[in-house]
Amino acid sequence: MNENAQTESATGTASATGNGSAPIGQAPLFKPPREGFLELRGTVSRGQTIILGFLGVIALFLIWEVAHYLTPDYQQKFVPSVGQVTSKVFFLFAEKGYIADVAKSVYRIYLSFFVACLVAIPLGILMGSFIKMRALINPTVGGLRYLPAASFVPLLLVYFGPTDFAKMALLFLGCVFFLVALILDNIEAVPRALIESAQTMGAGRLHIIFRVTFRAAAPQILDSMRNMIAVSWTYLVIAEIVAATDGIGAVMMRGARFLHVDVIMGGILTIGVLGVLTDITFRVAAHFLFPHTHARR
Amino acid sequence: MGIFGSNFNAAHHAALEVAQKEGKFPLSVNRVTKEYLNGERVAVDDMSFDIKEHEVTAMIGPSGCGKTTVLRLMAGLEFPTRGNVESFGMPIKGPGPERGLVFQAYTSFPWLTVIENVQHGVAIQGFSKAEQRDRAEHYLKLVHLDDFANAYPDELSGGMKQRVAIARALAQDPQILLLDEPFGALDAQVTWEMEEMVVEICENTNKTIVLVTHDIQEAVYLADRIIFFTRQPGKIKEDMAMEFKQGQRFKRKEDLLSEPGYVEMEKRLYTMMREEIQGRIS
Ligand SMILES: Nc1ncnc2c1ncn2[C@@H]1O[C@H](COP(=O)(O)OP(=O)(O)OP(=O)(O)O)[C@@H](O)[C@H]1O
Numbered sequence: 350m351n352e353n354a355q356t357e358s359a360t361g362t363a364s365a366t367g368n369g370s371a372p373i374g375q376a377p378l379f380k381p382p383r384e385g386f387l388e389l390r391g392t393v394s395r396g397q398t399i400i401l402g403f404l405g406v407i408a409l410f411l412i413w414e415v416a417h418y419l420t421p422d423y424q425q426k427f428v429p430s431v432g433q434v435t436s437k438v439f440f441l442f443a444e445k446g447y448i449a450d451v452a453k454s455v456y457r458i459y460l461s462f463f464v465a466c467l468v469a470i471p472l473g474i475l476m477g478s479f480i481k482m483r484a485l486i487n488p489t490v491g492g493l494r495y496l497p498a499a500s501f502v503p504l505l506l507v508y509f510g511p512t513d514f515a516k517m518a519l520l521f522l523g524c525v526f527f528l529v530a531l532i533l534d535n536i537e538a539v540p541r542a543l544i545e546s547a548q549t550m551g552a553g554r555l556h557i558i559f560r561v562t563f564r565a566a567a568p569q570i571l572d573s574m575r576n577m578i579a580v581s582w583t584y585l586v587i588a589e590i591v592a593a594t595d596g597i598g599a600v601m602m603r604g605a606r607f608l609h610v611d612v613i614m615g616g617i618l619t620i621g622v623l624g625v626l627t628d629i630t631f632r633v634a635a636h637f638l639f640p641h642t643h644a645r646r
Numbered sequence: 647m648g649i650f651g652s653n654f655n656a657a658h659h660a661a662l663e664v665a666q667k668e669g670k671f672p673l674s675v676n677r678v679t680k681e682y683l684n685g686e687r688v689a690v691d692d693m694s695f696d697i698k699e700h701e702v703t704a705m706i707g708p709s710g711c712g713k714t715t716v717l718r719l720m721a722g723l724e725f726p727t728r729g730n731v732e733s734f735g736m737p738i739k740g741p742g743p744e745r746g747l748v749f750q751a752y753t754s755f756p757w758l759t760v761i762e763n764v765q766h767g768v769a770i771q772g773f774s775k776a777e778q779r780d781r782a783e784h785y786l787k788l789v790h791l792d793d794f795a796n797a798y799p800d801e802l803s804g805g806m807k808q809r810v811a812i813a814r815a816l817a818q819d820p821q822i823l824l825l826d827e828p829f830g831a832l833d834a835q836v837t838w839e840m841e842e843m844v845v846e847i848c849e850n851t852n853k854t855i856v857l858v859t860h861d862i863q864e865a866v867y868l869a870d871r872i873i874f875f876t877r878q879p880g881k882i883k884e885d886m887a888m889e890f891k892q893g894q895r896f897k898r899k900e901d902l903l904s905e906p907g908y909v910e911m912e913k914r915l916y917t918m919m920r921e922e923i924q925g926r927i928s
């Protein structure tokens with residue numbers, strides 16, 4: 350009876366049946382105006398997210414492939430194709446024990462980052478909770494951020510030699526000071542009213558620090574960690590160049606010595622993939638740890 | 647109770663009981679001045695009054711006259727620039743669970759569900775798990791949120807969030823309940839229900855309540871005494887006992903309407919409010 354009401358207006362509201370009789374069944378579904386690709390703050394479905402994400406990756410590979418074919422023949426080995434690089438990566442895994450290098454790099458990143466968090470989170474909480482502690486510590490730690498971590502390489506070599514420890518120390522120095530600054534910001538962003546309402550409930554200092562401030566800032570702290578571990582990945586190659594023995598960076602350095610550009614690019618690709626996987630791990634953890642952040646009406 | 651517990655200890659409790667017997671006031675504000683921005687802004691100017699036990703005192707006045715400031719001084723969240731605020735004869739040194747506060751803005755913990763939020767205050771006092779649960783459920787029912795016990799605050803409407811805050815403060819069972827425009831964000835009929843709930847609480851629990859509001863009707867309905875503030879800087883314009891009620895509390899709000907003297911009181915308050923507002927315009 351009122352089927353035709355819907356068809357005549359694709360973008361407008363569905364019109365009423367009009368003849369005064371009692372409406373039968375449900376009103377026709379409302380069709381919202383069609384959303385363009387560049388809709389301001391538009392919506393995106395899960396399927397679209399995946400498709401668009403892949404399109405981006407494919408576009409990158411396309412540009413890379415085009416660059417490969419545009420390079421003159423005698424120089425083409427300096428710009429290997431996507432296929433050549435990926436098959437090289439498979440070759441490295443199959444024949445050269447690449448998995449051990451990857452595992453070593455992952456171990457270095459995660460352990461050094463874990464230690465950085467062990468230092469940064471308590472420092473951030475301490476400074477965020479007590480303003481005098483902040484006045485004491487922050488000028489020093491804040492200043493250290495401006496020292497480029499790479500400049501510590503010679504120093505670490507002299508102190509610790511070509512050890513695992515030296516490499517992880519560099520990774521640690523590369524992110525810990527930024528991590529402190531970010532976590533301090535996260536703690537300070539907790540609304541004062543939350544703390545005050547806990548106080549009027551009779552909560553003591555320790556309760557407020559750990560069960561209110563830290564708890565309130567936890568999702569943002571995890572986010573800061575996710576962003577900073579990405580920075581750690583960018584320091585990996587610098588760390589592993591130091592007396593290259595093992596790890597993805599070392600494999601890339603060996604490739605460089607023999608002008609094996611496909612190996613170098615394979616290393617870059619591996620780091621990229623591992624970085625993305627790390628990011629996803631953090632996001633999934635956040636999803637399960639903090640259900641309230643995505644419990645919208 | 648452990649290190650996470652409250653600093654509200656037995657000695658304090660004993661001292662309070664002595665003070666109560668001696669007839670000291672739950673709260674007394676003595677010549678309090680509160681300045682902000684290094685004295686550039688005077689929020690409260692040389693104010694003195696006592697809050698009497700088991701009474702509902704409403705503080706009313708135009709926006710920005712210092713009502714929240716006075717309440718925060720009573721809660722111990724801020725300290726006066728001059729003068730002092732005492733509770734049962736002892737100077738207030740900071741916030742405590744015996745003075746519960748419902749804030750003007752939403753202050754539910756977003757990471758806890760509704761019922762966990764209400765339980766939280768009870769938990770801090772060191773009650774058993776079963777007791778926490780019982781109290782939380784009781785007060786959630788009182789504010790009609792039992793169906794939303796397991797929702798997160800972000801999933802609630804503004805009025806519902808405010809009701810969580812009220813339930814939380816009540817569950818904490820403070821001697822003195824400080825309410826900062828607790829019903830400001832609620833719609834009319836929920837406000838009305840909540841007001842009747844406050845009357846019920848007064849009947850059943852003998853709490854001392856300080857209520858900040860800008861709603862004249864609400865003040866007249868709930869209060870045993872109304873303190874009217876002048877606009878900035880806040881001073882007491884008038885301190886009125888609601889004598890026309892003759893000590894009665896009305897379970898139903900409409901019963902108040904036929905009470906002789908009610909209309910006159912409300913009219914008087916409107917006149918005072920108009921004076922204050924017009925003072926600002928000129
Ligand atoms: N932290 C602060 N810093 C500076 N000025 C402040 C601060 N808190 C309050 N004030 C000032 O003190 C005055 C009183 O503020 P208060 O919040 O007590 O008003 P109020 O009576 O509660 O108003 P409303 O009815 O709008 O809630 C205002 O002029 C306000 O600007």
Ligand SMILES: [Mg+2]
Binds near residue numbers: 714715
């Ligand atoms: Mg206020």
